[in-house]
Amino acid sequence: MSMPITNSLARPAVPAIRRVPWTLLIFLLLAPLAWIGSRYSIFLVTEITIDALFAISLNLLLGTTGLVSFGHVAYFGVGAYVCGILMKTYGVSFAIAFPAAGLGAALAALVFGYFCVRLTKIYFAMLTLAFSQIIWAICFKWNAVTGGDQGIADVPFPDMQWMDSIPGISGLSANARFYLLALTLVAVAIAVIGMITRSPFGRMLTAIRDNRERAAFIGLNVRAYELAVFVVAGGFAGLSGALYGIFTRGVFPDYVFWPKSAEVMIMAILGGMGFFWGPAVGALVLVWLNQEITNYTEYWPFVLGTMLLVLLFALPGGVLGGLAGLYGTLRRRMGRRDA
Amino acid sequence: MLEIQGLRKTFAGFVAVNDVSLTIEARQIVAVIGPNGAGKSTFFNLITGHLRPDTGRVVLDGHDVTGLPPHRICRLGMGRSFQLTNIFPRLTVLQNVQAGLLAHRGRGRDFWSRSETMFRDDAEALLQSIGLAAVADVIAGTLAYGNQKQLELGIALASDPRVLLLDEPTAGMSAGETHETISLLQRIAEERGLTLLFTEHDMAVVFRIAQKIAVLYQGRKLAEGPPAEVRVNPEVRRVYLGEHA
Numbered sequence: 290m291s292m293p294i295t296n297s298l299a300r301p302a303v304p305a306i307r308r309v310p311w312t313l314l315i316f317l318l319l320a321p322l323a324w325i326g327s328r329y330s331i332f333l334v335t336e337i338t339i340d341a342l343f344a345i346s347l348n349l350l351l352g353t354t355g356l357v358s359f360g361h362v363a364y365f366g367v368g369a370y371v372c373g374i375l376m377k378t379y380g381v382s383f384a385i386a387f388p389a390a391g392l393g394a395a396l397a398a399l400v401f402g403y404f405c406v407r408l409t410k411i412y413f414a415m416l417t418l419a420f421s422q423i424i425w426a427i428c429f430k431w432n433a434v435t436g437g438d439q440g441i442a443d444v445p446f447p448d449m450q451w452m453d454s455i456p457g458i459s460g461l462s463a464n465a466r467f468y469l470l471a472l473t474l475v476a477v478a479i480a481v482i483g484m485i486t487r488s489p490f491g492r493m494l495t496a497i498r499d500n501r502e503r504a505a506f507i508g509l510n511v512r513a514y515e516l517a518v519f520v521v522a523g524g525f526a527g528l529s530g531a532l533y534g535i536f537t538r539g540v541f542p543d544y545v546f547w548p549k550s551a552e553v554m555i556m557a558i559l560g561g562m563g564f565f566w567g568p569a570v571g572a573l574v575l576v577w578l579n580q581e582i583t584n585y586t587e588y589w590p591f592v593l594g595t596m597l598l599v600l601l602f603a604l605p606g607g608v609l610g611g612l613a614g615l616y617g618t619l620r621r622r623m624g625r626r627d628a
Numbered sequence: 629m630l631e632i633q634g635l636r637k638t639f640a641g642f643v644a645v646n647d648v649s650l651t652i653e654a655r656q657i658v659a660v661i662g663p664n665g666a667g668k669s670t671f672f673n674l675i676t677g678h679l680r681p682d683t684g685r686v687v688l689d690g691h692d693v694t695g696l697p698p699h700r701i702c703r704l705g706m707g708r709s710f711q712l713t714n715i716f717p718r719l720t721v722l723q724n725v726q727a728g729l730l731a732h733r734g735r736g737r738d739f740w741s742r743s744e745t746m747f748r749d750d751a752e753a754l755l756q757s758i759g760l761a762a763v764a765d766v767i768a769g770t771l772a773y774g775n776q777k778q779l780e781l782g783i784a785l786a787s788d789p790r791v792l793l794l795d796e797p798t799a800g801m802s803a804g805e806t807h808e809t810i811s812l813l814q815r816i817a818e819e820r821g822l823t824l825l826f827t828e829h830d831m832a833v834v835f836r837i838a839q840k841i842a843v844l845y846q847g848r849k850l851a852e853g854p855p856a857e858v859r860v861n862p863e864v865r866r867v868y869l870g871e872h873a
Contacts, residue, residue, distance in 0.1 A: 307744075489735040492743040496727040499716035506676070506714075507731040507787055508702040514736070 311566065312483060316476040323465040324457075335468045337576045339532045342475045344556040344568030345482055346525035351554070352562035353486060354518050355498030357414045359550050360421030361526055363401070364394040366545025368527025370428060373441045373540035378434075383447030387474070387531050394527020395520050397424070402519035406512045409501070418547060425545040440541030444534050471532050478528055479569075485521065486565060494518055559600060561607025570608050574600075629654040629823045630791050635674050635684035644670040646847040647684070652791075652840075657817060657824040659834045662844035663867070668827040669711065671844065672795050675825075676708050677701040688791065703732075707789030711796045713776045715783060717769030721760055724768050724779055726751040728786025751786075757819075758782045758812065774805040778812070785816065792817075794826035798833055806830065810837060835859070 322334055343365055350356040368390035375386035401420040408416055428435045435441065449466040453459045458466065485491055497504045497511055505511050534540040543549070552575070553568075560571025578596060582589040604611035630652040637645045645667045652658050660668050673679040675686050677698040685694045693701050702708075716724050729747040730736055755761045758778050763771065768779055777797065784792060797813060798806040810833055817824050828834050834841060834855070841858045843850045851861045858864055 485739050487742050487744065488740055489730045489738040489743040489746060492723065492727055492730055493736040495719060495723075496716050496731075499718050500714060502710070503714045503716065503783065504727075504731075505698040506702050506708055507728045507783060508699050509731050509736060510697070510699050 307487075312476050312480040316472060319472055320469065323461055323469045326465075328462075328464065331465055331468050333576065333580060335464075335471055335536055337573050338468075338472050338475050339529050339536060340553070340556065340572035340576055341569035342478055342532075343526055343529040344553050344560070344572045345479055345565070346522045346529065347553050348557045348562050348565075348568045349482060349486070349494075349518055349522040349525075351557050352564075352567070353491065353498065354494040354515065356515060356519070357410075358405075358417040358519075358522075359414045359547070359554070360401075360417030360419070361522070361553055362545055362547065362550040363417075363421035363424040364398050364523035364526035365530035365533070365549065365553075366421075366424055366428060367397045367523075368394040368530030369534035369540045369544050370435060370441070370530075371527070372531030373444045373534040374434065376447075376535075377441050377444050383535075387447075387528065390531035391524045391528040394530065395524030397527075398520045398523025399516070402516045402523070406515040406519065418550070421545065421547060421550060425542060425547070428545050429542040435540075435542075438542060440539055441534075442539045444539055446535060446538075467535070471536065474528070474532065478525055482525060483565060490514075490517075555597065559597065559607055561604075561609035561611075563606060564609040564613075567607050567609045574608060629656070629689055630675075630825065631685075631687040632675065633685045633687070635671065635681045635686070637670055637674055637679060637681050643847050645674060645681075645844075648844070648847075648849045649684075650842050650849070650852065652823060652825055654790075654823055655817075655821055656839055657837055658826075658840045658842065659838035660825065660827045660842050660844060661829075661831075661834055662850075665846075666844040667847040668844055669795060672708070672793055672827065676706065676793060702787055702789075705788075705790040706793065707784035707787050707791070708793040709777075709780045709784050709795060709797060711799060713773070713780055715768050715776055715779050717767070719768055720765050721768050721771070721779055722748075722751050722755065722764040725754050725782045725786045728783045729754075732787040754782055754785060757816065758785070774801055774809070777801065777809065781812070781816075785820070789822070791823045791825065794824065796827055796829060798828065798830055806833060813837070 319334060319338070322331060326334070347358065347361045350358050350361070371393040372386045372390035375381040375389060376383060401417070405413055405416045405420070429438055431437065446463055446467055447470065449463065449470065452466055452469075458469070461469075493504070493509055493514055496507070497509065497514055501511055530544065533544065556571035556575050557568040558571070559574055560569060561567030578593060579589070582592050586592060600608070606614065632648065632650040635645055635648045636643070648671060650658070660671060662668055670679065674681045677693065677696050677700070680695045685692060687693070688701070688704055688706055691704055693704060716727060719727065726743070726747060729750055730743065733747070735746065752761060752764065755764055758781055760775060760778055760782065763775065768776065771779065781797070794813070798809050801809060813824070814837055816822065838855055840853065841855055842852045843858060843864050845867050850867065851858055851864050
């Protein structure tokens with residue numbers, strides 16, 4: 290063909306911005322808060338951290354694979370209940386209850402996902418919602434195990450005595466210690482999700498997102514891949530649920546109720562589901578706005594709703610999409626000045 | 629290489645493909661032609677597993693692939709391009725063919741390696757051969773239409789197929805693009821020893837590259853043979869070529 294051939298070997302294989310260890314960087318940036326932060330700021334950032342993991346796990350489905358799940362809260366809830374019940378009712382240690390929460394949620398996702406991936410588009414979305422409502426109904430009614438509408442109060446903090454052996458930590462309060470524990474676990478979880486996203490498996494997911502039909506005809510069993518990512522996303526949602534139950538010192542049916550599915554979806558879209566860190570930025574913005582506005586007015590849902598509307602219309606690619614656009618414009622302007 | 633025996637498909641009583649058989653030898657270039665609604669696309673979809681035939685068999689290189697899902701048929705060595713351009717629009721051009729390579733080489737279940745640099749040389753070589761090396765880092769959905777069609781061919785080639793099915797490879801192209809695409813197809817089929825089965829509206833293209841032509845009309849196979857024979861077949865002229873003559 291008449292197309293000129295350029296030397297593509299001159300191009301770096303992996304662009305510099307993607308070689309930055311963002312997870313480690315953000316972890317190192319946030320960790321000192323345990324020492325210098327106020328009780329309130331530690332509380333707020335703990336919540337943002339846990340929500341960020343929840344939202345990033347959803348984005349494995351939403352942004353990476355193009356699967357719209359309206360029922361992601363089911364796996365968050367299963368994780369929260371599994372961890373809460375194990376620690377409160379059975380006195381199991383956190384070191385066992387936490388991974389059990391992830392496995393339990395992944396197992397639930399495997400069972401429900403088996404049916405969900407047989408449908409596509411809005412039918413897929415509706416079925417995920419239906420399953421999450423089944424989980425909610427079980428949690429709400431099964432008094433003997435889940436505490437019914439009362440939930441499970443007074444979920445204990447993990448044993449964090451061992452942290453005394455780490456220099457600098459012995460003086461910290463339980464809240465600050467839990468913040469460090471949650472931050473570490475979330476950072477590892479997000480790093481693993483990042484690896485999966487950049488792996489060949491992750492590339493296959495983006496191919497499925499872009500074009501299911503074509504993906505099948507490069508030899509992919511599309512349903513099997515969708516089920517696999519559904520289970521992975523469910524497992525990580527379960528881990529975030531487990532941390533959330535401990536953070537709020539209790540697990541309640543609200544944690545499995547559908548509005549929380551909507552909330553996490555808003556986080557992903559608000560932050561920018563086309564970006565790996567978008568959902569985390571969304572969690573930051575939503576939790577922070579929520580807190581700030583609640584301080585000023587009792588009509589906070591109205592104000593929050595209005596602000597979200599404006600943000601979504603002004604920044605269709607989310608906060609990170611807007612920043613990326615701004616960066617592109619600036620670079621073009623600078624380029625023109627140089628020329 | 630590809631043996632199609634008595635394929636039949638009905639949709640709610642309408643017989644779309646009616647007892648069509650076709651034998652394609654290795655390295656043969658075969659065209660399926662026919663007026664609109666003759667059943668060409670249905671015929672293709674039956675071969676590639678997108679539709680399941682009511683009766684009949686499809687045998688690919690000795691394997692009975694009748695009724696297998698598309699991804700299995702693809703892994704057995706059949707590639708295809710679609711009538712409507714079918715690429716991964718939000719991936720870069722390079723990532724498009726790289727996805728094909730990863731899938732074909734069974735790395736799709738690898739959760740831990742970094743995909744960015746995998747098979748990069750092979751992907752670039754493939755882009756080179758289809759003339760898209762210069763746009764390797766462009767988002768595929770922003771390419772011009774003709775280039776997207778080329779890329780689709782590249783994705784199909786990434787699976788290293790022995791048989792390639794092309795549904796109207798030059799649909800919607802300008803005369804110049806059509807010419808380039810056909811030259812490209814001929815060259816690649818030659819280089820890789822491919823067996824080609826394609827549908828096409830453009831009779832000039834058909835008679836230029838096909839070694840054998842099958843004519844479908846109202847779901848039935850009306851004629852089959854070398855181009856010179858099909859061209860003078862009176863029945864073919866009456867129902868089909870006559871419209872253009």
